[in-house]
Amino acid sequence: MERILSLQDVRFTYTPDDPDGRHAVDGVSFDMHAGEWIAVVGHNGSGKSTLARLMIGLLFPQEGTVGLFGDTLTEDNLWEKRSQMGMVFQNPDNQFVGATVQDDVAFALENNGIPFEEMTLRVQNALKQVKMDTFLDHEPQHLSGGQKQRVAIAGALALRPRLLILDEATSMLDPQGREEVIRVILDLREKTGLSVISITHDLEEALLADRVVVMNGGRKFAEGTPQEVFLKGEALTELGLDLPFAMRLSALLGEQGIGTEPGTMTERKLVEQLWTLRSNR
Amino acid sequence: MMEKMVFGRYIPGDSFVHRLDPRSKLIFVFIFIAAVFLANNTVSYALLLAFTLLSILASKVRIGFLIGGLKPVMFLIAFTFLLHIFFTKEGDLLFQLGFLKIYEEGLRQGIYISIRFLVLVLMTSLLTLTTSPISITDGLEVLLNPLKKVKFPVHELALMMSISLRFIPTLMDETDKILKAQLARGSDISSGTMKERIQAVVPLLVPLFVSAFKRAEDLAVAMEVRGYRGGEGRTRYRQLKWDWRDTTALLILLAVIVALWFLRG
Numbered sequence: 388m389e390r391i392l393s394l395q396d397v398r399f400t401y402t403p404d405d406p407d408g409r410h411a412v413d414g415v416s417f418d419m420h421a422g423e424w425i426a427v428v429g430h431n432g433s434g435k436s437t438l439a440r441l442m443i444g445l446l447f448p449q450e451g452t453v454g455l456f457g458d459t460l461t462e463d464n465l466w467e468k469r470s471q472m473g474m475v476f477q478n479p480d481n482q483f484v485g486a487t488v489q490d491d492v493a494f495a496l497e498n499n500g501i502p503f504e505e506m507t508l509r510v511q512n513a514l515k516q517v518k519m520d521t522f523l524d525h526e527p528q529h530l531s532g533g534q535k536q537r538v539a540i541a542g543a544l545a546l547r548p549r550l551l552i553l554d555e556a557t558s559m560l561d562p563q564g565r566e567e568v569i570r571v572i573l574d575l576r577e578k579t580g581l582s583v584i585s586i587t588h589d590l591e592e593a594l595l596a597d598r599v600v601v602m603n604g605g606r607k608f609a610e611g612t613p614q615e616v617f618l619k620g621e622a623l624t625e626l627g628l629d630l631p632f633a634m635r636l637s638a639l640l641g642e643q644g645i646g647t648e649p650g651t652m653t654e655r656k657l658v659e660q661l662w663t664l665r666s667n668r
Numbered sequence: 669m670m671e672k673m674v675f676g677r678y679i680p681g682d683s684f685v686h687r688l689d690p691r692s693k694l695i696f697v698f699i700f701i702a703a704v705f706l707a708n709n710t711v712s713y714a715l716l717l718a719f720t721l722l723s724i725l726a727s728k729v730r731i732g733f734l735i736g737g738l739k740p741v742m743f744l745i746a747f748t749f750l751l752h753i754f755f756t757k758e759g760d761l762l763f764q765l766g767f768l769k770i771y772e773e774g775l776r777q778g779i780y781i782s783i784r785f786l787v788l789v790l791m792t793s794l795l796t797l798t799t800s801p802i803s804i805t806d807g808l809e810v811l812l813n814p815l816k817k818v819k820f821p822v823h824e825l826a827l828m829m830s831i832s833l834r835f836i837p838t839l840m841d842e843t844d845k846i847l848k849a850q851l852a853r854g855s856d857i858s859s860g861t862m863k864e865r866i867q868a869v870v871p872l873l874v875p876l877f878v879s880a881f882k883r884a885e886d887l888a889v890a891m892e893v894r895g896y897r898g899g900e901g902r903t904r905y906r907q908l909k910w911d912w913r914d915t916t917a918l919l920i921l922l923a924v925i926v927a928l929w930f931l932r933g
Contacts, residue, residue, distance in 0.1 A: 443893055466895060474893045481886035484894070486802040486834050493905035498895035500903050510905070528837040542894065 390457070391550055391582055392419040392442065397451035399441060411437040412448070413605035421549070424576060424583045426593035426613075429602030430627035435586045438602065439554045442584070443474050456549065470499050473543020477555040479535035483527040488519060491527070492542045499546065513545040514538075516578075517571050533564025537571055544575070551575075553585040557592060569595065590617070590631050594652055601626070617652055633657040677737075678800045684913060685727035685798045690807030692914035696921055697795045703925050704784055709933040713783050719924050720787045727798050734797075738789060745785045752778035801833045806906050823899030831887070839880060846875050 397415050402408035412434045419425055429435040440446045441453055444465045453460045455468045473495075476482045485491030492510045501509065514520040517537040527535060536556055543551055553572070557565040569592060575581050585592060593599050599616045601609040603626050609616050617623070617634060624630060630638075633654045637647040647660045680686075685693075707713045724731055752774055759773035796804070809826035816822050847857075850871050857868040 445889060445893065466897065469893065470895055474890075476886065476890055478883075478886055480838055481883045482890035483834070484831065484887065484891055486800075486830060490802075490905060494891075494896075495894040497902050497905055498897065500901045502903060503905070503907055506903065506905050526837075527834070528841070546895075 389421045390418050391421050391455070392584070393454035394418075394438075394441075395452045395454070397438075397441060397448045397453060399437060399446060399448045401437075403449055410605050412441065414451070415602075415605075415607050416451075417600055417607065417610060419550075419582065419584065421582055422580045423598060424585070424596045425598045425600060426596035427584065427586045427600045427602060428588060428590060428593050428628060429608075430588065432604075433602040433626075434605040435602045436554055437605075439474070439552055439584070439586045442552060443469060443472060470546060471548055472550040472552065473540075473546060473548040474552040474554060475536060475539045475543060475556040477558055479532045479539065479559065480527065482539055483535060486526065487523070488514070488525050488527075488530070488538050489523045491538055492545050495542055495546050509545045509547075510541075513541040516544055516575060517541045531564060532560045533567040536560065536564065536568050540568070540571060540575075548581075550582045550584065553583065553587070555586055555588070557587065557589065565589075565592075588628065590629055594631055601628075613652065677797060679729060679797050680800075681728055681798065683726060683728040683798070685723065685794065687913060688798075688917055689908050689910050689914045690799050690803040691811055691908060692910065692917055693795055693799055694804070694807050694811060696917055697791055699921060699925075700791055701788060703921075703928060704787055706925070706928045706932055707780075707784070709931070712928050712931045712933075713780055715924065715927060715931060716787050717783055720790050723794060724790065727794055729794065729797050734790065734793065738793070741785075741789050745782050748785065749778040749782045752781055802830055802906075805829045805833070806908060810908060823902075835883070838883075839876070842879055843872070843876055846872055 395416050397412055398410055399412040400408045400410045415434075415438065417425075427435045427438060437446065441448055442455075444453075444460050447453075447460075447462075456471060458464060458468070460468055483491050484494045489510050492513055493506055496506045496509060511520060514523070517540050519534060519537050519541060522530070522534065522538075527538075530538070539556070540551070557568050560568065572583060572585075573595065576583065583596075585596065587593060594613045594617075596613060599609075599611065599613050600607060601616060601623065608626065609619060609622075617630065620630065620634070620638070629635075631652050633652055633656070637651045637657055640647055645661075645664070647657060647664075651657045651660060688696075704716060707716050721731075724734065753770055754768070754774070756774035756777050757769070757771055759771045759776075761769060762772050762775060763770040799807075805826050808829075809822055812820070812822045812825075855868055855871055857865055857872070859865075860868070
């Protein structure tokens with residue numbers, strides 16, 4: 388499978404002149420294949436947002452390399468690489484450039500010199516993909532946070548990116564908005580096989596990924612499928628991360644002598660185990 | 669307070685005037701402003717006034733609404749009217765009360781100047797009432813485009829304008845939030861001496877500035893990620909279309925100017 392992102396021993400510090408300065412990202416390596424969904428989780432200050440900025444060339448590492456779609460990211464190929472990726476940030480208001488929904492979606496297309504006729508098609512299409520196609524002329528102040536984030540995703544999709552980076556895109560949303568955004572991402576993955584990196588501290592969201600990278604103090608603490616990673620249980624809570632609700636519940640049930648399978652992560656699986664608990668005996 | 673302001677507000681609609689291209693409306697208003705100074709007698713002023721009223725009718729903006737919103741300007745008009753009445757001392761004496769003398773020429777000049785003022789304000793209000801701020805920005809960008817040759821940053825200016833317009837409601841919300849937060853902490857900006865009130869505004873402005881800068885930084889990063897590199901090689905999503913309406917509007921204006929030219933004394 389094609390490798391679309393490859394970090395090799397990336398080191399970055401915000402204070403390069405200070406020899407004792409802490410590295411925000413300290414020797415991180417991982418690869419990503421086309422079509423994968425990788426969740427990068429970690430506590431505040433774990434370096435996960437810096438990592439996202441390194442991936443899209445907002446920052447360049449002092450050591451190590453960032454490879455994108457087979458080439459090393461440099462100042463020269465920066466814009467060409469960027470035109471193949473999209474990024475959605477945390478604050479829904481602060482990334483809305485256009486006056487209306489359709490202007491905002493078209494912004495990246497205008498920047499890349501896409502002709503007008505094609506732009507209208509792409510804007511329509513992208514908005515349809517996030518189910519916001521009836522909001523063409525809405526102004527940002529009349530949209531909810533979840534709707535604004537969906538517009539931001541559409542703005543990225545309009546460029547037909549090969550990689551979508553979500554930098555805490557759901558962390559400022561209410562539960563309903565978060566649900567909307569996650570459903571859109573799941574839907575996109577199913578229909579287009581888009582590669583997604585989501586930077587998050589929400590472990591429920593991380594559960595949906597194919598692979599989870601846990602960051603701590605600028606280093607990679609763990610990497611693996613959600614099942615593998617969350618089995619570390621205690622170690623993750625020590626890093627200040629919350630375990631998924633079902634896991635915590637199943638641990639507490641265990642203390643009460645109600646044994647469930649270790650590694651039960653979703654509510655549905657837990658419920659299934661609980662209602663079949665008696666009938667098995 | 670904000671509801672009554674007419675100046676700078678936009679009322680969506682579907683009239684002849686609404687559907688005009690922002691470029692033609694801008695050109696129209698600029699030429700009209702110059703043409704107003706052609707009028708110098710009763711017939712020509714009457715023509716100006718009639719033409720303005722016709723334009724308002726064509727825009728389907730309610731006249732009552734327009735007049736109601738112009739009250740602050742009315743004060744200015746009344747003031748200049750009175751100035752002219754009392755200080756122009758030419759022509760026949762019409763009326764005298766003690767030291768107050770009103771002359772014919774004073775009355776005439778007062779009325780002319782008031783009409784001139786009124787017509788200017790009505791026409792420019794009509795422009796902003798029937799054109800969304802973003803369209804005005806688009807129109808200005810295209811009209812100012814020739815200035816690029818002398819290195820005038822037309823695209824940057826237009827982008828700045830449209831981003832400011834886009835963030836006005838966001839920052840208003842924010843101000844409201846900060847105001848409430850400070851009220852909850854016991855700050856009071858509605859009473860006290862002038863000095864105390866001004867001092868009470870400081871804790872409102874500082875957080876607002878801090879957050880505005882934070883927003884600006886976030887926005888700059890988001891724009892960069894989305895491939896923004898300045899105006900070079902950019903295409904436009906908002907297309908302006910010049911059709912028969914625009915040509916008609918400018919031709920009508922031309923006819924009015926010609927008529928003014930012949931009617932002036």
